[in-house]
Amino acid sequence: MSNLIPLEKIENKILLMRGMKVMLDRDLAELYGVETRILNQTVKRNKKRFPDDFMFQLTRMEAEYLASEGYLGGALRSQFVTLKKENTNNKEKTGNLISQIVISRWGGTKKLPYVFTE
16 A cells, blocks of 8 residues: 555646646656656557557647746746956956856756646
């Protein structure tokens, strides 16, 4: 009985996307006790066993929305950086400022997450 997962933990992982109840691949992998990449590989290798709408990949816009809502490792984080520009000829600081905005997305992952339907 110690392997049972509290219902509240599962319910808190369910999202409504494209009119369907879904769970993020990383949350489902956590429930099964496997790595996210292993879960996704296993499903892709056994596609014939699952209906076509069993899982789908999020669009960039959907992933950015979920990130901003804190579902993908926290909200989008931005940092405003200001540096003094150096003169490359004699390495003097000229007083000119260079500014850059750095934005970190959903945990730095390059691939868009998958979600699994009911």
